[in-house]
Amino acid sequence: MTVLVLPGRPESGSAAREFASKALAGYPAAGDAVLCLDEMVANAVLHSRSGLPGGTLEVRLTVTAASVLAEVVDDGPLGVPVAVSYESFAERGRGLAIVEALTRAWGSAGDGCWWFWLPLAGDPE
Secondary structure (H helix, E strand, C coil), rough: CCEEEEEEECHHHHHHHHHHHHHHCCCCCCHHHHHHHHHHHHHHHEEEHHHCCEEEEEEEEECCCCCCEEEEEEEEECCCCCCCCCCCCCCCHHHHHHHHHHHHEECCCCEEEEEEEECCCCCCC
């Protein structure tokens, strides 16, 4: 497992994407994994205590030859996160819908830890 601790600020999404891109370089599904991780980091910043002054979040990647388990651990919820919209042209609320569409499994451990699992060959079926 590789771990990266980031401040709970919007610009941390860029650092998380770079971290994941390096860890997953060469895998066909790397782009999907990076996108899903970016969505989860954005949710942590926007919808958890991590986005408050002094907040942090932790990104964990467990990479095998066949898959990646990605986790984003935040400082705890500000409310209950939900997929707000599945509308194609909605401006907000599609992050978890994207994660659901691109991964084999995703969810929350209920303690501020959000995760997804994705086969790295590119086919989540």
